[in-house]
Amino acid sequence: MSGKTALIVLAHQERTSFNYAMKEATQAALQKNGWTVLVSDLYEMKFNSVLSRDDITGSPKEPSEFKYGAEVLIAWQEGRLADDIKEEQKKVEKADLVIFQFPLYWCGMPALMKGWVERVLCIGFACSYETLYSEGPFKNKKALLSFTTGDPSSMNSPNGINGDINIILWPLQNGILNFCGFKVLEPQITFAVAHIPQEARVEILKNWEKRLKTIWDEKPIRYLPTQDFEGEAGGFLLKKEVEEARSDDKYSPTIGQHLGKALPPDSQVKADCARS
Ligand SMILES: Cc1cc2nc3c(=O)[nH]c(=O)nc-3n(C[C@H](O)[C@H](O)[C@H](O)COP(=O)(O)OP(=O)(O)OC[C@H]3O[C@@H](n4cnc5c(N)ncnc54)[C@H](O)[C@@H]3O)c2cc1C
Numbered sequence: 049m050s051g052k053t054a055l056i057v058l059a060h061q062e063r064t065s066f067n068y069a070m071k072e073a074t075q076a077a078l079q080k081n082g083w084t085v086l087v088s089d090l091y092e093m094k095f096n097s098v099l100s101r102d103d104i105t106g107s108p109k110e111p112s113e114f115k116y117g118a119e120v121l122i123a124w125q126e127g128r129l130a131d132d133i134k135e136e137q138k139k140v141e142k143a144d145l146v147i148f149q150f151p152l153y154w155c156g157m158p159a160l161m162k163g164w165v166e167r168v169l170c171i172g173f174a175c176s177y178e179t180l181y182s183e184g185p186f187k188n189k190k191a192l193l194s195f196t197t198g199d200p201s202s203m204n205s206p207n208g209i210n211g212d213i214n215i216i217l218w219p220l221q222n223g224i225l226n227f228c229g230f231k232v233l234e235p236q237i238t239f240a241v242a243h244i245p246q247e248a249r250v251e252i253l254k255n256w257e258k259r260l261k262t263i264w265d266e267k268p269i270r271y272l273p274t275q276d277f278e279g280e281a282g283g284f285l286l287k288k289e290v291e292e293a294r295s296d297d298k299y300s301p302t303i304g305q306h307l308g309k310a311l312p313p314d315s316q317v318k319a320d321c322a323r324s
Contacts (some may be wrong), residue, residue, distance in 0.1 A: 050082040053265060055143035055183070057088045059150040059161035066241045066249060070256065071149050077257040086139045090160045096132060097163020103130050117171050124172040136168040145264065146191040152198070155216045165224055174228040180284070182273040184229020184236070188279055191230035192266065193220060194256075196241040204239070206313075213237070217316035218303040222271060231268035234319055267319040272301055 056074055060067035075085045088095070101114060104123035108114055123129050129137070140146065150161050157165070169175070179185055197204070204213040216237060225232045236259070238252055277284045286305055300306035303315060315321040 050078075050264060053084040053086065053137050053142050053145040054078050054081075054145045054147060055086045056147045056149055057086065057090065057161065059089050059090045059148075059158040059163060059164075065151075066238065067149055067151055069249075069253060070194060070196075070236075071237075073150065073253050073257055074147060074260060077260040081261055084142075086143065088136060088139060088164070090164060095160060095164060097160045097167070099163070099166055103133060103167060104128050106129060120170045121172045124170055124208075129170070133167050133170070136164065137173055140168065140174075140186075144189055145269065146189065146232075147193070147194055148193045151196050152216075155193065167223070169228055179229070181226055181271065182229065182275070184227065187229035187231075189230050190233055190264070191225045192216070192233040192263075193225075194236035196238045198242065199242070200240040201237075210256065212311075214303055214311070214314060214316040218308055219256050221269065221316055222302070222304060226271050232271070233263065233266050233268055235317060237317070269316065270302075270321070272305060 056071055060065065060071075064069060071087070071089070078085050090097075099116060101108065101119075103116075104119055106123070106126075106128045108119050109122055110119070120129070127134075148157070148161065148196075150157055153159070156162065174185060176185075199210060201209050201213070203210045204216070206212045210216075220320045221232045221235070236256060238249075241249065271288070272286070274289045276287055278287050279285050286307075288300075290301075291307065294301055294307075298310065299312040300309040301312075303311055310312065312321045
């Protein structure tokens with residue numbers, strides 16, 4: 049029995065969708081394995097995805113020149129965030145693992161889920177210049193993107209017309225999850241979900257349930273630790289000695305820190321991607 053807590057954040061309008069079926073399968077499988085499962089079904093909740101002054105209660109510090117980030121940081125420190133944000137933050141605090149379940153829209157999360165990220169994972173609570181990436185507030189938590197696509201995997205390959213799925217994943221997995229400190233688990237991608245046979249979808253659900261049995265023990269995707277960078281806030285450049293130590297590597301350290309080299313193949317979909 050795991051004794052751990054998971055939060056599923058779901059963004060799909062329809063209960064007959066494959067995304068909803070994935071959410072149901074996740075919830076049932078984790079509960080069966082002893083997890084406590086919290087769910088944020090964003091459409092069902094009619095979650096407000098729009099940032100505004102209403103995200104803080106009480107008087108803003110600078111009402112005539114309102115700066116969202118600065119005001120939200122103070123509101124978070126003083127416990128003055130809007131109730132819906134606080135509720136979601138409590139769920140994140142409780143969660144050991146956060147699973148984002150969504151259909152890929154325009155190479156990213158649906159706007160509703162992006163709004164959840166923007167409002168809930170606010171500065172102070174989820175990130176700051178003092179606690180970045182591997183030092184992030186959620187460094188003891190894990191997170192995973194589980195999503196479906198319209199297009200087949202071939203279209204999202206290095207010579208496919210959409211380009212490499214790893215590049216699409218970099219800003220989501222590195223820029224959001226890793227930025228807040230989450231250990232990022234391999235994404236669960238169901239390509240071309242509406243265009244594959246029914247039996248294939250049933251099999252995907254079964255395999256996902258199987259994966260969930262040992263999900264907590266999975267190795268996370270590799271990113272460079274914060275200690276590999278130096279400089280004050282606004283700097284943060286890769287240390288020369290780290291770059292030099294990797295000078296013989298065939299591939300770049302990551303997709304983002306490519307140093308003009310070949311990108312490490314499948315580094316955003318596999319925890320054990322090639323380095324040299
Ligand atoms: C605004 C927008 C932008 C988009 N951008 C992109 C993009 O950038 N890249 C891209 O690739 N795609 C894109 N798409 C396509 C989108 O990603 C797919 O439509 C979506 O992933 C399909 O997922 P779904 O859950 O809605 O599938 P559904 O169509 O709801 O389901 C697929 C099939 O699964 C079946 N099903 C449901 N439950 C079960 C179950 N329990 N067992 C077995 N089968 C089941 C359903 O009956 C259906 O036949 C975009 C779509 C929109 C609307």
